[in-house]
Amino acid sequence: ANRRKIALIGAGNIGGELAALIARKELGDVVLFDIPQKTDFAKGKALDLEQNGAVLGYDASIKGTSSWADCAGADVLIVTAGIPRKPGQSRDDLVATNLPIIRSVADGAKEHCPNALVIVISNPIDAMVYEFKRRTGFPRERVLGMAGVLDSARFQLFLAREANVSVKDVRAMVLGGHGDDMVPIPSACTINGVRATELISKEKLDALIARTRKGGGEIVQLMGTSAYYAPASSAVAMAESYLLDQKRLLPVAAYLDGEYGYKDIFMGVPVILGGKGIEKIVELPLTAEEKEMLAKSAKSVQGITDVVKASS
Ligand code: APR
Numbered sequence: 001a002n003r004r005k006i007a008l009i010g011a012g013n014i015g016g017e018l019a020a021l022i023a024r025k026e027l028g029d030v031v032l033f034d035i036p037q038k039t040d041f042a043k044g045k046a047l048d049l050e051q052n053g054a055v056l057g058y059d060a061s062i063k064g065t066s067s068w069a070d071c072a073g074a075d076v077l078i079v080t081a082g083i084p085r086k087p088g089q090s091r092d093d094l095v096a097t098n099l100p101i102i103r104s105v106a107d108g109a110k111e112h113c114p115n116a117l118v119i120v121i122s123n124p125i126d127a128m129v130y131e132f133k134r135r136t137g138f139p140r141e142r143v144l145g146m147a148g149v150l151d152s153a154r155f156q157l158f159l160a161r162e163a164n165v166s167v168k169d170v171r172a173m174v175l176g177g178h179g180d181d182m183v184p185i186p187s188a189c190t191i192n193g194v195r196a197t198e199l200i201s202k203e204k205l206d207a208l209i210a211r212t213r214k215g216g217g218e219i220v221q222l223m224g225t226s227a228y229y230a231p232a233s234s235a236v237a238m239a240e241s242y243l244l245d246q247k248r249l250l251p252v253a254a255y256l257d258g259e260y261g262y263k264d265i266f267m268g269v270p271v272i273l274g275g276k277g278i279e280k281i282v283e284l285p286l287t288a289e290e291k292e293m294l295a296k297s298a299k300s301v302q303g304i305t306d307v308v309k310a311s312s
Helices: 013-024 041-056 091-112 125-136 148-163 202-213 215-223 229-243 288-310
Strands: 005-009 029-033 062-065 076-079 117-120 143-145 248-257 263-274 277-281
Touching: 005 013, 005 091, 013 029, 013 041, 013 229, 029 041, 041 062, 076 091, 076 229, 091 125, 091 288, 117 125, 117 229, 125 143, 125 248, 125 263, 125 288, 143 263, 148 202, 148 215, 148 229, 148 248, 148 263, 202 215, 229 248, 229 263, 248 277, 263 288
Parallel strands: 005 029, 005 076, 029 062, 076 117, 117 143
Antiparallel strands: 143 248, 248 263, 263 277
């Protein structure tokens, strides 16, 4: 078949927005999977989104289901199964609930979608994607966590507002784990090629970095649940780069095997994402300060990854 198939595991807030974006971009046909509930809400959402296509004029089949068999042969699998944060919770607080969920998703994926590129969004992302890879044995080129694109988007917005320029011209890069000690890289921030440090003082930049680190929590505090528009479009950018072999350079949580000095851990690093999945991990020359921040972030990620490993 010429049409690509994208299976979304979890049909909640992020899953629904993922389906809407993928359909509008006509990246392929969508399967919206969720566990059986009081109502058949995944089927309802799928039907609503198909009808939306009659108004907006997109051509995509969107099927709601609770059966893994419907996901068979997917080209891309995006995992949002699990609970989101509530105000006051850290991402790591979700591990006890989300660990058995990611394990059941890994088992379904291994049986029905052995050739898919997998993007994990469920939190705590770095540990959940680690467990997914460990349990499925999928090659590291095809197992990714979505965090860096979102964290970078948050940083870009704050930079644009501070410099009073269009967000379209701002590029930024956030590496490390998807936690409060993530590592925004000031030397990689540019406003249409101009170093952001030329337009924003060090003091202001430090404040934007602090806000970026707590960017997820800020939204949880306001909404009572976690963000979903920007997380969904971040994962779609990753899926699109794979499906269309765009070879974009994006920060993603990737399995490290010595890169940046880390082994057997998932962490946010810049990668080239193309038709083969992760085609290259790009090793940036980091300053001593950036290296130190990355080490701190790696320590937190290792801690939560060890929790996951110990319970297997
Ligand atoms: N298989 C498939 N789906 C599942 C499973 C499972 N085993 N267990 C739970 N789900 C579903 C829930 O039924 C729910 O519909 O996952 C969905 C999650 O949707 P929301 O609660 O709306 O959460 P969302 O905002 O989409 O976030 C999902 O991504 O960013 C992270 O922290 C966030 O871990 C959370 C995840």
